[in-house]
Amino acid sequence: MPIAAKIRPSGELPGRRPAPEEAALGTTSKPARRKGRAITIHEVAALAQVSPMTVSRVINGNANVREATREKVMRAVEQLGYTPNLAARSLAAAQGTRIALIYTNPSGAYLSEFLVGALRGAARTATQLVVDTWDGLGADGERAAARALAKNVSGVILPPPLCESRGVIAELTSAGVPVVALASARSSEEISNVRIDDFRAAREMTAYLIAHGHTRIGFIKGHPNQTASARRHEGFQAALQEAGIAPDPGLVQQGYFTYRSGLEAAEKLLSRRKPPTAIFASNDDMAAAVISVAHRRGLDVPRDLSVVGYDDTSAATTVWPELTTIRQPIAAMADSAVDILLRSIRRKDRDIHMVVDHVVAHELVERASVAAPPKD
Structure with a gap:
């Protein structure tokens, strides 16, 4: 039976191992960024009052962390503006995690926001991102493309309208590939979803x-x-x-x-x-x-x-x-989708089917296009 979970917006996630000179600095109760110096994982750990190993588990999407602890770490990450050093990441791990964002016939402005968010999420997690379009394939062509894709990636992000394709989703999930839908209003026990209300x-x-x-x-x-x-x-x-x-x-x-x-x-x-x-x-x-x-x-x-x-x-x-x-917040939603995929891909208990319905806050933005109606 699927396990449902709520995930808060992730902010800036994965971290890096501190350089020797940084490790020697020690920690303080209220770390603060100094001009020209990057925040370290030890400073995040000190602010969150957890071990550096726990911070590492959270930012790498490890499922074996209590939600309350995960939230403390993420608050510390956001407060400090912690940014990973991707060069310090294991290249082997990056090469082993390939996720895909597949789109078809979206609004150009809408697509650009998705791409910005997905690229940002992939960059900060040292994940390989495959971007492809299935324009003009038709239902049968999309299913065939999904079967081929399932052999080459560890997870898939589907924005509209592909996130509504039952055929594509069936091909991917039957192959055991985790899928995250973006901006779909359809709840599902098969795939995760990042959306607004x-x-x-x-x-x-x-x-x-x-x-x-x-x-x-x-x-x-x-x-x-x-x-x-x-x-x-x-x-x-x-x-x-x-x-x-x-x-x-x-x-x-x-x-x-x-x-x-x-x-x-x-x-x-x-x-x-x-x-x-x-x-x-x-x-x-x-x-x-x-x-x-x-x-x-x-x-x-x-x-x-x-x-x-x-x-x-x-x-x-x-x-x-x-x-x-x-x-x-389309870019942030795509960024969060990367995190959800990685948590699903990297969890130890592969027999548990993790389904996340992540509802992101929307905002009514007032500009200059509304006034009282003209008098009849």
Whole structure:
């Protein structure tokens, strides 16, 4: 039976063995970074009040550490800004751990955040990261690619939409390869997941618009092949219901997380006889498209139309006005996925199937794209 666990955000993890001259420095009760000198594992151990060996176990993902101890060590790591010396790592261990991040057809801004986080996690843990795209393979091709991949890596990270592919997941798990899904709203007893609470985040954003006086709110749904899309729509509906606002199916349009689909959905919403005073798009790419359509129609954002997005990717701050949006810490999520994979790969008891559902905090980021609705 799977063992479920909660893992806190990892911060900066794995450590290094101290150089002889550093070991001779000893420890103090309150270590502090000196200019030009790196923090040592002994200083982390002193602050956490544990042994250097325990710090080493925590930062290397060893499962044989109590959660309370792990949390103390991680707080010390974050407080001191401890950074590993990768050159001191065992190259043999690094070469023995290869993990893969496989993607297909994502938003460019979304993908870049995933890559930044995964590369950061791989670098600080001296892990080999394989990055590949399976665009255009189709379901059968993806399954075949998953079978081949299972022979060459120790673990796999799957961002949307591959994290929703039951076929790919079945091929990997049947081969005994640990998998971590990113940003999937589907709970699973087979694979771990790093996500935010999409329902709660969308409900919070909708309530934010309602608090500004909007009652006629358009919504652009995400791609139907991703469970997070449905949860965001459900959160939107829940906020309307809680505010006593009757849902209007005509104010909901299907999008596909692409800029072009946002253009098409915005045209339909703003062509209505009584258009919405605010539009909530399920990602920043589509929200940026809404602003473009509004400008083309001579509408001022936010005076005539408020627009909000989701994810807080680079698209949110490359449009004018900058977008109010939900911050999904994508890079940090990918970084955490690396840690979860390594803990699963390196645990001693391989007969225990470790499944982690790591829910990361989201944030509503206020910028300049929301105002009170215009007077009728």
